[in-house]
Amino acid sequence: MHVHFGRRVRRCPPDHGWGVITPRARRVSTTPRDALRAALSPKSVAIVGASENPNKIGGRPLLYLARYGYQGNIYPVNPNRSQVQGHRAYPDLASLPNAPEVVIIALPGDGAVNAVETCSGIGVKVAVVMSSGFGEVDAAEGKAKEARMRAVARGAGMRIVGPNSQGLANFGTGAVLSFSTMYNEIPAQDGPVAIVSQSGAMSVVPYALLRSRGIGVRHSHATGNDCDTTVGELASVVAEDPEVKLLLLYVESISDARSLATLAKIARDRELPVIALKSGRTTAGQEAARSHTGALANEDRVVQAFLEQQGIWRARHTAELVASAELYLKGWKPRGGRLVAISNSGAACVMAADTATQAGLSMAKLSSGARSKLEKVLPSFATANNPIDLTAALLSNSRLFSDILPIVAADPGADAVVIAIPVAGQGYDVEAFARDTANFANETGLPLAVAAPQATIANAFRDKGLTVFATESEAVEALAQYLSHVKLMQDSRRAAGVAEPREHGEGVMLNESDALALLQRYGFPVVEHDLCRTERDVAKAVAALGQPVVIKACSRDVVHKSELGLVRLGIPDVEAALHAFREVGETLEKQGLKNDGVIVARMSRGRRELMLGGKLDPVFGSVVIVGDGGKFVEAMPDAQVLIWPFQEDDVLSALSRLRIAPLFTGVRDEPPLDSTAVASIAVKLGQLLADTSAEVTNVDINPLSLGARGEGCIALDAVVYLRC
C-alpha cells in the first residue's frame, strides 16, 4: 500500500527560494531582504500610470500618500500631463531626478513588463505591480510573463510585489501605495495590528472589522500573484516592526514554506502572535482557488501540521481571524488554562462551563479558603463554586463585584476570568461593576473578557478598557483561542527551521525485499525474512525461521498485494509453504506481473498494527504520517502528520491525539503499547526523507507491528520509492 496522503500533488514547486539566487544578483550591495524593507518605508515613490482621477488605480495611491502624510518624494509618471494631483509629473522613468526606491506600476499588460525592465535598470528597490492579466488569467502565458519579470528583477537585485497586487499600506509611515477602495470608506488609524494577504479583499476586510471595533491597523498589504515576494517573506519584514503586536495572514496557496518558517522564527523570538487564514481547506475551496488564481493546492493536513509546528494559529474563516484580536493586544502573560466564570445568571454560568470544556479550557477548582470567603460574601441562595453565580443579588448589592474579585485574584488556581452580565440596567450600578472589573484586571494582569448583549452595558465596560463580547460563549471561545495560541507559541520551540523545499517526483518503487533491505540498512527494525526464488530456498527459509511463516509475492509492480491474493498468513509447515510458493508464482504470472521472488517471513506477534509513512512534500519537505494500521487506513483514517524536523516528544504528542491513543496507556486488561519505539522509528523516518543522499522520496510501512511497552516495533511490510 502506498502512503496515504490523499490526492497527490505532483507538480514542480515554484522556485521562490533566494537560496538559488543567480550569481548576477549577488553583485548588488543590499540583500534581497533589505531591498524589500524599502517597500514599507520608501524614501521616494514613483507612480507609472499616474492619474488625476483619484478613483483610478493610478490615482488612488497619490490621494492616499497625501492624505496619510507620506514624507518622501512623490514622482507621478504620465507623458500627457505636467502635473498630477498637485505633484510635478514626469513623462517617463528616465526623466526622474533620481531613482525612486519604490515604483508603483499601474499600466495594463505588456506595458507593466516593460516598466519592470526599466525599473530594474535604474536601481529601483521594489516594483509594486498592480497590473492584472498575468498568471491569474492564463496559467501558461501569464505565468511565463511573471517569470520574465522576476528574472529581470533578480538580475538587478530588485524586488517585485505582485503582479495583480492591490498594493501596500503602512499607516505608520504614510506609505500607502494602494488603490483599495476600503481606505476611502473606513478611516484609517495607526495601531498595533498588521495584515499581510495574497488577496486584495482579504487585506482590507480584517481591517474593516478591526476598525469597526476601534482597533488600529498599521499594515495592510496585498501581495497578489506572489511572483517574487510571497506573503511569508513580506510578513517576515513586517514582523520586524516593533510597533506590530499582532500579525494576521491570508494565504490561498503556500508555495514557499521557508519564508513562512523565517517569519515564524522572527515572530517567536519577539513573542509576536501570528494568526493565519489558509483557505482551500476543502476540495471545493481548492478548485475555486485553482480556477480563480491558478493556485497550487496544498494538502490541508500538512498545512495544518506545518502551521502548528511553527506556532502559527490557524483561523478557519474571517470572523475567527479577528475574533480574539483585542485579547492579544493586552500584553498579558497567561500562566494556564483554568477559567473562572462569574455571572448574575445561572444559565450564563452553565454555558460558560460548557463552552470552556469544549474549547479545551478547564474550570478552575477554587481553594477551600477562597470558597469559604465567597460563602461569606455571597447570599445564601448563591453557590460558592466556580462558575460563581451572583444571582439577582447583584441588583441589591453593588459591592458584590468588589467583594468577590479580590478573592478570585488571590486564588492561585485561577488563570483567566470571564464576567457575564446578560441582563442589567436601571437599578444596577453598572459603572461600579465596570470600574471594579477594570481595577481587578489591571492589578492582577489576569486575562479577562466580559460578555454583555446590551450595548449600554457593553459600552460601560469598554470605556474602562475592557474587552466585551455579546455572549459568554463568544467570550470564552476568544479567551480559549488566545490561551491555546500562547501555549502553542511556547510549545513551538523548534528553532531549526524547515527543511529546504526541493523538487521531486515520486520516483521508482522498490520491490518489498529491496524496500525492507533499505530500511534495515538505515537502522529500522524489520521482520526476519528471506527472499526465495526456488522451492529449496523456501524449505531452507522455513527451517531457519520456524513455523508458522508468512508467504508473500515480491514484485516491483504490485503495491496492494493482499487484494491480488499474493499474501498467505499462518503457513504451518514446509509442505504448505511450498504449495503457497507455487500458487503465488502462478498468480503473478497470470496477471503478467514481474516476479522478483517470494518472501518467506516470520509471523509477527505484535499487539497492534500501526502504519508509518512519509514523503517529500514539494513545499514542506520531509513529512511523516503515523496512525492506526490495518486494511482500513484509507476508509477510516486515524493519523497524525509531523513535519521535519521533529523529535520523539513530538511523535508522542501526535500519538496522544490519535483516536487509538488509549491503547498507548493501556485499556482494560491490555498492557500499554510501546509508544517510545514508534517515536524513535518515526524520527528515523523523518531523518531518512530529509537526508538528500538517501534519495528516498516516499515510504509506507504498513503494517508496523507494535508490541507492549518494552517490546518494540517491527516493520512487516514496506513500500519505498527512490528518486528517479
Next chain:
Amino acid sequence: MHVHFGRRVRRCPPDHGWGVITPRARRVSTTPRDALRAALSPKSVAIVGASENPNKIGGRPLLYLARYGYQGNIYPVNPNRSQVQGHRAYPDLASLPNAPEVVIIALPGDGAVNAVETCSGIGVKVAVVMSSGFGEVDAAEGKAKEARMRAVARGAGMRIVGPNSQGLANFGTGAVLSFSTMYNEIPAQDGPVAIVSQSGAMSVVPYALLRSRGIGVRHSHATGNDCDTTVGELASVVAEDPEVKLLLLYVESISDARSLATLAKIARDRELPVIALKSGRTTAGQEAARSHTGALANEDRVVQAFLEQQGIWRARHTAELVASAELYLKGWKPRGGRLVAISNSGAACVMAADTATQAGLSMAKLSSGARSKLEKVLPSFATANNPIDLTAALLSNSRLFSDILPIVAADPGADAVVIAIPVAGQGYDVEAFARDTANFANETGLPLAVAAPQATIANAFRDKGLTVFATESEAVEALAQYLSHVKLMQDSRRAAGVAEPREHGEGVMLNESDALALLQRYGFPVVEHDLCRTERDVAKAVAALGQPVVIKACSRDVVHKSELGLVRLGIPDVEAALHAFREVGETLEKQGLKNDGVIVARMSRGRRELMLGGKLDPVFGSVVIVGDGGKFVEAMPDAQVLIWPFQEDDVLSALSRLRIAPLFTGVRDEPPLDSTAVASIAVKLGQLLADTSAEVTNVDINPLSLGARGEGCIALDAVVYLRC
C-alpha cells in the same frame, strides 16, 4: 459488559405527565392545557405583592401591563395601599370582585405557598410564581414545597408557572407578566419570534440580540423551576399562536420528554421551526447546572438524538440560537442544499466554497448552458464557474449583477445563493446591486444571504429587505443551518410521539444463559449454545455443536467475563473443553462468584463484531445504542443513539453516521456487511424495551457478530436486566 451510556442517571423522574392526572383534577371543566392558554392572554390579572415602585418585582408587571397596552382587568393586591400605580388595590385575593384568570405571586417564601393555595380555591387558571427560595436553593425542603404547591394546584385544575420564574411576556396581547429589566432597557416590538426559557436571562438575551437586528419578538417567557408547567408544555401552547414563525427554546434540564414531543408535533404540523439551546452538554456544565438549580443531568447524546428525532435544531450557544433567525422568517421553500456563491473577490469565493463543504452544503454544478451564458457576460479574466468571481470588473460594470442573476435563476441546479461584497464604495453602484439582488430574491424565492463587512454596503442591502452578514463564512453557515434544519424537519416524520416516560431502576441482572434465552424468546438471533453443569453435558454439547467451541462461565455475578479469565475461545476438542470447564469452574469458586454453570457455544464466523445496547432512560424511555464492538467500545467509542419509536431506515441512517460506516458498503476487497440485519434487530430491541410487559430495563449485546450482506447477525453474548 454493561450498556455504555456513560454516567448513569438513577434518580426517579419527576412526574409532570398529565397522563397520571388525579381523578380530582378531572372534575374541572377545562383541560390542563386550556388552563395554561390563559397564561398567554388572560382576561384578568392580579398581582399579589403589588408594589408602587416599578423597579421592584411586584411593581414591574404593573408598569409593563400599562406600557404594552394590556386590555384586561388588573387587580393589584396589597393590604397597605388603596391604589397601586393608578389601579385600585385590594387587601387580599378574597376581596377581588371576581376570580382573576392569572395571578402573579411576588411574595417571599411561605407567603407564596399560601397564595397558591388561596388561588387554587377561587378558580384561578394560572399562578405565575416569581418568588424564589425553592428547589433552586434547597433540593430537599425547597423541592418539597414545590411538590405541595403542585399538588394543591392539580387538585383544583390550576396551573403553576415557576416558582423562581421571571415571568411571561406576550407583546401581541400586552400580557407582559414579567419583572425582567430587559424590557425597560430595550424597547419591545411585536414580531414573529417566540422565546421560551427556563432561565430568566435566557428568555431575554435572545430578545436583546434579535431586537438589535430589528427583528420583532412576540413571546419571551421564563418558566423558572418548572415545578408544574415545563418549557416544553408552555412552548407547545405558544406554538399554537399563528403569528409565531420561529420558536427558540433554552433548556437546562429535560424532565419531561413528552411535552417537548407534543410541542414538536404541533410545530411539525404547521411547519414551525424550533431551535433549542440545551445546556449542560459537558460534565462541567452539568455540574454548574446542578449546583445552581439542582437540575437533573440528561445524558447529552440521548438529548441530541431526541432533538434530532423531533426535528428540533440544536444550537450550541446563544449566538448560534439567533444567528440564522432572519432566514427562517422569509417564508422560503428550499428544494436542496446546492449553493451558488457570487463575489467580486476571489478569496471570498474560495472561503465560501470551503465553508459550504464543511457545513454540509455542496457547490452547485451549473449547467453548460448557464456556463456559456456566464462566459458571454463576464470579462475574459473572470471564470464562469461556481463560485462566480466577478473580479474588480464589478467596479466598471454595474450591470454585472442584473446580467448574471437571471442566468443563475434559470439554472435548476441552484438551490441557494450567497452574494459576498467584501469591498465596495465610491465608484460602485451599490444601490443597483442591492436592487437587482432583491428583485432576484423576490422573483425566484431562492434562499439568499449577503455578506458585507462595511456598514454602508450592508445597510444598502438591508434596506431592500435582504439578510446581511459581515463575512461570507457567516452567511454560508447561517444558510447551511437553515437548509439543514428544513431538511431535518422534513425527515422528522415520526408522528407517533415519544414513549411514555416511566420510572425504573436498573433491576436485576440475568446470567448469560437466561439473558440469551430471553432474547431468543423475543426473536433475536442468538448463538447456538448449551448450558452445562457436568462434564457429561460438556462432552454432549461439543459433539452436538461441532468444533471448535467457546467455553464461558455463566454467573449472574459477572459482567466482564473475559477480564476474569472466564472466556476460552477456539477450544479444538472435547479434551480441551473438559479442561476449560474445570478451570473456569475453579476460577469462579476462587473468586467466590456464583456458578450457574458453563456455556459451551459454537464459534462465530462473523466479519465484524458490533455492539447493540439499550436501556429505559428515565426521561426519554426506550433508547437504543448501536456501534462498533470489541473490547474498546468504551475507550474508543463509535456509536449512535436512537430513541424509540424508530424504524429500520432510521437505524440504517444511524449506521451511516458511524466511523465504521464504510464497512457497510464494502471496503477494498471486503464485501458489504449486513446492515439490514442490524437494523431489524435494533428495531426489535427498541420494541422490547418499550414493551412494559417484558419488564426489561437494560440490554447489552456485545459482541453482535455480523456477516456479509445476506448472512445476518447473531448475538454471541448478552447482559440483560429485568425490573426488580
